[in-house]
Amino acid sequence: MKRLYRSTKNVMLCGVCGGIAEYIGTDPSLIRILWIILSIASIGTGILAYIACAIILPKDIEIN
Template sequence: MNGKKLRKSSTDRIISGVCGGIAEFFGISSLAVRLLFIIIPSNLILYIILAIIMPEE
């Protein structure tokens, strides 16, 4: 493993930084991650859980 950890983004955040953190971890666009959370309604529950349990950057 390269030492990367999944954390909320401190720079790319709109609500809590969850999507920005996921995008930074996988090296993809945060817009793509946000669209996935919007398109699939059940992801709202996952987003709330991640916002609570993901550590800050």
């Protein structure tokens, strides 16, 4: 079962974009670029969405 988490491996700020990339199986850099474009195009709404995701999404727990 796939679950959406903040990544602990692909982290730049909070791991939100890395977690989304791991969830959909793509490159985290692509998600980061798309998120930046969204933030610019929506006059800051993308930044608020990122902050909300950073607060709401749990961190990925690595089980050894």
